[in-house]
Amino acid sequence: MTNAQLNELKKKYVANGAASSATQFADRAENALIWDADGNRIIDFAGGIGVLNIGHCHPKVVAAVKAQLERVMHTCQTVMPYAGYVQVAEKLSQITPVRGHAKVMLVNSGAEALENAVKIARAATGKNNVICFDGGYHGRTFMTMAMNGKVAPYAADFGTMPGNVFRAPYPVPSLGVSEADAIRGLKMTLKTDANPRDTAAIVIEPVLGEGGFYPAPASFLKQVRDICDEHGMLMIVDEVQSGFGRTGKMFAIEHSGVEPDLMTMAKSMAAGMPISAVVGTDTYMDAPGPNSLGGTYSGSPASCAAVLAVLEVFEEENILARSLSLGATLGQRFLQWQESFTCVENVRHLGAMAAIDIVSADQTPDAELTAALCKRAREKGLILLSCGLYGNSIRFLMPVTIEDEVLDEGLAIVEACLAELAG
Structure with a gap:
């Protein structure tokens, strides 16, 4: 046509x-x-x-997906698991710079990964509040629309958003927000809106995605890490757009040396196949109860095959x-x-x-x-x-x-x- x-x-x-x-x-x-x-x-x-x-249709990824489709297309990994899921989990746990030993859950999109990161943080801390940043983007589901730092076009037509989500300024000097301003604003949010004793996590992109590709200074990310530690909150780093080699490191947070508690990733991890992940410190990842995380298509066999091929391409090329x-x-x-x-x-x-x-x-x-x-x-x-x-x-x-x-x-x-x- x-x-x-x-x-x-x-x-x-x-x-x-x-x-x-x-x-x-x-x-x-x-x-x-x-x-x-x-x-x-x-x-x-x-x-x-x-x-x-x-790139589009990398030959190694295409071959891996074709080979997988000839063996198993779907079982739902919670019903009948398969090698690809646990192999991807092993690889991601080895390359993701979170604190301590890492565990992994796989889902289908960046937004779904963020939703589950919040669920995990709430289960691990027993708290509800989440703090995000102006200009941030985390997805188009209701929780992630609430987390986004921009209303139109994502949330403008859809009524009341979920509660317990609060905002702080992101450091963008060209837009009039210095690093000191951003830290002051974050501390003010904790003082006036989101009591630390009720706040589960701070969610941040190390480089704003939809918000304009502004990198956060390493010193700012370190201060966010310190604030989380001071108040018993988790630091969730959203690497959906900045991860898998976009910034010259596997993940953008590596430029700062900061180790988050949880990380989300998607997009280039499978070169076009739908998959995403939450990777985090094992004690936090294991906080939700049995069968509380996942979904019908989460970590599909074909997408897992694509991830494993992508990681090989990173090494070979x-x-x-x-x-x-x-x-x-x-x-x-x-x-x-x-x-x-x-x-x-x-x-x-x-x-x-x-x-x-x-x-x-x-x-x-x-x-x-x-x-x-x-x-x-x-x-x-x-x-x-x-x-x-x-x-x-x-x-x-x-x-x-x-x-x-x-x-x-x-x-x-x-x-x-x-x-x-x-x-």
């Missing part, structure tokens, strides 16, 4: 809230390239929103070093844009987790120009994503494995769009 035919079906049958505004439909993909239903070639700088750090190299290339190019275009500010990257801000002449966030740049890039054959509390950040999530010539071609399109729309 053609793009036009598929768009007609979309208009007729797909709910508005779930429908994509894009008019091209993916037909096949390889590494950093997608071909649509009409045969048009598109460069992918979105990676399925951070899911494809090792030196993905972390490639991420650092890609980040250095992006950082250098961003600085050139900042010098050439007055609308480009606050260029930043941690490894290959990279972004720029688009601002107006008075240096205020320009969401309209940001949207126009993304739209024009798509017309020129490049997928770009915006993000940020004010919708004026452009994030770069091309596969870490992108070929140099494809990277150069995509960056040239961004530069052409900047010259065309911003002068």
